Amino acid sequence: MTPSNQHDEKKPFPWHLVFFLGPGLLIYVVFSVYPLLDTLVLSLYNEQQGQNGFVGLQNFITLVTDDTWSQAFWNALGNNFKFFAIHMLVQNPIGLLLAVLLSSPKLRLSGTYRTLIFMPTMLSVVIIGFVWQLLLSPIWGISENFLYSIGLGQYFDAWLGKESSALITLAFISVWQFVGIPMMLIYATLLNIPDDIVDASVVDGANSFQTFWHIKLPLILPTIAMVSILTFVANFNAFELIYAVKGALAGPDFSTDLMGTFFYRTFFGFQLQQGSASMGAAVATLMFLIILVGVMLFLFFIQRRIQRFQF
Amino acid sequence: MFNVRSASPEKKIATKLTCLAAILLSSIGTAQAANGLSIESWRSDDANIWSDVIIPAFNKSHPDTKVNFAPTPPTEYNSALQAKLKAGSAGDLITCRPFDTALDLYKDGYLANLNDLKGLKQFSDVAKSAWVTDDGKDQFCMPVASVIHGFIYNKEIFKELNLSVPKTRDEFFKTLDTIKSESRYIPLAMGTADQWEAATMGFQNIGPNYWQGEKGRKALLSGKEKFTDKAYVDTWKELAQWKPYLGRGFEAQKYSDSQNLFTLGRAAIYPAGSWDIQTFNNQADFQFGAFPPPVAKAGDTCYISDHTDMGIGINASSTNKEAAKVFLNWMASKEFATLYANAVPGFFPLSDHQIDIKDPVAQEFMSWRQQCESTIRNSYQILSRGTPNLENQLWNVSAQVINGTMTPEAAAKETQEGLEQWYKPQQ
Numbered sequence: 001m002t003p004s005n006q007h008d009e010k011k012p013f014p015w016h017l018v019f020f021l022g023p024g025l026l027i028y029v030v031f032s033v034y035p036l037l038d039t040l041v042l043s044l045y046n047e048q049q050g051q052n053g054f055v056g057l058q059n060f061i062t063l064v065t066d067d068t069w070s071q072a073f074w075n076a077l078g079n080n081f082k083f084f085a086i087h088m089l090v091q092n093p094i095g096l097l098l099a100v101l102l103s104s105p106k107l108r109l110s111g112t113y114r115t116l117i118f119m120p121t122m123l124s125v126v127i128i129g130f131v132w133q134l135l136l137s138p139i140w141g142i143s144e145n146f147l148y149s150i151g152l153g154q155y156f157d158a159w160l161g162k163e164s165s166a167l168i169t170l171a172f173i174s175v176w177q178f179v180g181i182p183m184m185l186i187y188a189t190l191l192n193i194p195d196d197i198v199d200a201s202v203v204d205g206a207n208s209f210q211t212f213w214h215i216k217l218p219l220i221l222p223t224i225a226m227v228s229i230l231t232f233v234a235n236f237n238a239f240e241l242i243y244a245v246k247g248a249l250a251g252p253d254f255s256t257d258l259m260g261t262f263f264y265r266t267f268f269g270f271q272l273q274q275g276s277a278s279m280g281a282a283v284a285t286l287m288f289l290i291i292l293v294g295v296m297l298f299l300f301f302i303q304r305r306i307q308r309f310q311f
Numbered sequence: 312m313f314n315v316r317s318a319s320p321e322k323k324i325a326t327k328l329t330c331l332a333a334i335l336l337s338s339i340g341t342a343q344a345a346n347g348l349s350i351e352s353w354r355s356d357d358a359n360i361w362s363d364v365i366i367p368a369f370n371k372s373h374p375d376t377k378v379n380f381a382p383t384p385p386t387e388y389n390s391a392l393q394a395k396l397k398a399g400s401a402g403d404l405i406t407c408r409p410f411d412t413a414l415d416l417y418k419d420g421y422l423a424n425l426n427d428l429k430g431l432k433q434f435s436d437v438a439k440s441a442w443v444t445d446d447g448k449d450q451f452c453m454p455v456a457s458v459i460h461g462f463i464y465n466k467e468i469f470k471e472l473n474l475s476v477p478k479t480r481d482e483f484f485k486t487l488d489t490i491k492s493e494s495r496y497i498p499l500a501m502g503t504a505d506q507w508e509a510a511t512m513g514f515q516n517i518g519p520n521y522w523q524g525e526k527g528r529k530a531l532l533s534g535k536e537k538f539t540d541k542a543y544v545d546t547w548k549e550l551a552q553w554k555p556y557l558g559r560g561f562e563a564q565k566y567s568d569s570q571n572l573f574t575l576g577r578a579a580i581y582p583a584g585s586w587d588i589q590t591f592n593n594q595a596d597f598q599f600g601a602f603p604p605p606v607a608k609a610g611d612t613c614y615i616s617d618h619t620d621m622g623i624g625i626n627a628s629s630t631n632k633e634a635a636k637v638f639l640n641w642m643a644s645k646e647f648a649t650l651y652a653n654a655v656p657g658f659f660p661l662s663d664h665q666i667d668i669k670d671p672v673a674q675e676f677m678s679w680r681q682q683c684e685s686t687i688r689n690s691y692q693i694l695s696r697g698t699p700n701l702e703n704q705l706w707n708v709s710a711q712v713i714n715g716t717m718t719p720e721a722a723a724k725e726t727q728e729g730l731e732q733w734y735k736p737q738q
Binding site: 068069133136137138139140157158159160161162163246247248249251252253254268269270271272273274275 | 386389390393410411412415502503504505506507558559560561562563564565568571572690691695696698699700701702703706707710711714716717729732
């Protein structure tokens with residue numbers, strides 16, 4: 001074949017790609033990419049108090065340096081990290097433990113446990129918030145009597161109302177609700193481990209703990225990493241539970257304020273406070289950047305080092 | 312799954328018909344909205360009253376206009392309304408929050424000017440003040456109702472403990488002491504979980520007696536008084552004294568919890584807004600009464616918060632403005648005032664008509680207008696325009712003062728500093 005000949009036989013335009021990818025891409029662009037870009041652009045404008053114009057990065061500078069904004073911003077961000085830390089330290093280890101227990105062939109009724117533990121994940125956050133408020137209520141709740149019956153009554157307190165404990169309590173409620181997700185993901189991976197590998201380790205004389213530590217854990221590490229990143233993204237987008245239990249003012253004294261509630265107050269306004277679309281867009285952009293940086297750090301430092309095994 | 316290739320002509324027709332049906336169905340909703348009037352409101356509690364009492368009464372004289380009351384829950388109202396107005400899907404009549412929230416809607420062109428509305432003649436300037444522009448020239452909502460603050464008490468508990476209604480602060484705290492020491496009842500039914508009660512039922516309820524109502528409110532506006540002045544610090548000091556009389560775990564007690572504690576007869580006194588009367592009428596099976604915020608010495612002038620809370624305006628982009636005006640003029644009538652005040656006891660009409668209120672507790676609240684000087688909440692006019700938002704700050708610091716996590720002086724300092732950040736007369 002001569003080069004000119006090759007030129008003549010140009011491949012036809014791949015219309016089938018447009019046909020199959022087009023609708024999905026269109027929906028994605030219109031409902032996901034465009035709003036995101038629009039938010040980024042909006043955060044560079046100011047439409048407060050009648051002014052409307054391009055202000056560059058001023059909104060971000062205000063947000064991070066101006067006392068009236070930065071206090072709330074850093075407070076919300078700090079709370080967000082605490083919220084995330086509790087999930088990482090409590091939710092994921094418990095999820096792992098439950099998955100290991102469930103995957104044990106000796107356990108009976110494992111299907112029932114699996115369903116029961118996964119159930120709260122499917123309920124609405126508003127219902128979860130309402131139910132836990134009732135359970136923990138110092139007036140009507142049953143938790144006080146429950147604690148008394150096991151001899152710990154004097155430790156009962158209005159946990160959802162105290163600055164020191166409100167955020168932790170909310171984080172535990174969220175952990176309780178979502179522990180089913182890491183459990184199911186890790187459980188599925190555990191079930192995928194071929195029996196021969198486990199059998200081989202037993203033949204080699206490993207006890208069940210050694211089998212878990214040296215055989216199973218390395219094989220489920222990629223799943224644990226994925227669970228962590230999912231937790232990170234979900235926690236930094238968290239909003240509903242706080243709003244349902246504590247309202248947009250995230251009391252007492254903003255001790256339960258997360259980026260999500262801070263964004264809500266800024267964008268939509270609250271009570272007599274008027275919402276500011278441009279300032280809200282700045283907060284949303286920062287949330288997006290924080291999540292983006294977190295995910296990128298994860299990809300560079302953790303994801304690349306994880307070894308995957310093919311069975 | 313759809314198999315594109317095998318779609319027969321019949322199937323295509325069926326698909327087209329389905330699409331057509333969907334379009335027709337969806338257009339019915341909009342068609343109805345165009346024929347009648349739709350009212351946006353945050354009073355979801357009143358939906359029955361509107362459909363059973365008020366709208367039928369209007370339809371007696373105006374049988375051709377269909378009215379639809381379409382409320383949103385109070386906490387979502389502001390943002391939902393703003394979103395609907397921006398999208399052009401809001402109703403013809405808009406229930407207005409007082410002052411800046413409604414003023415901003417007018418400035419943004421969402422509310423119609425009502426200057427030539429005949430019904431407005433029925434209202435005094437004070438009543439109209441919550442819905443005019445700062446220069447007093449343009450009226451954009453018609454006043455509907457105000458709410459009055461005070462305390463509601465359980466008459467049976469008072470009788471049981473041989474208590475009389477307290478008139479002065481000393482008597483008030485003596486009463487609370489008696490309830491606390493001589494019975495198992497909770498003296499004061501209030502929590503700080505929602506924060507707003509601390510400011511609205513606490514600070515704005517007892518405060519006017521300290522800052523002398525309108526005098527103090529105007530002095531704050533002009534910059535003559537500061538939140539760090541004695542009147543305001545003293546208000547927070549009294550709030551701080553409430554703590555021992557609240558129920559156990561009040562920090563996690565929500566507004567509905569407080570209402571329930573009172574209606575179940577477990578609490579004796581409830582710091583109230585008059586809008587609570589309706590709830591208590593429905594739920595409490597005991598007699599209750601009301602008393603105004605106690606004064607310092609017997610015989611002192613008393614001040615009450617008689618807050619212009621609700622107005623109604625016309626959506627500037629409504630296609631049905633004439634009918635909306637007819638409806639507003641009817642709402643300015645004595646007929647509506649009487650109907651409304653008796654259907655929704657605790658919301659007091661702002662028009663000049665003399666009307667009879669049948670509910671005894673609502674009557675009691677209303678009678679304070681004769682004995683005491685009225686004022687409105689000091690954070691509502693102008694002062695909540697900037698960042699940080701004064702109303703939100705008052706919620707936060709008042710709740711903290713009652714919780715005991717902030718001193719009254721620190722509360723005063725924080726609020727004043729917040730105001731000085733953006734409000735020129737205070738700088």
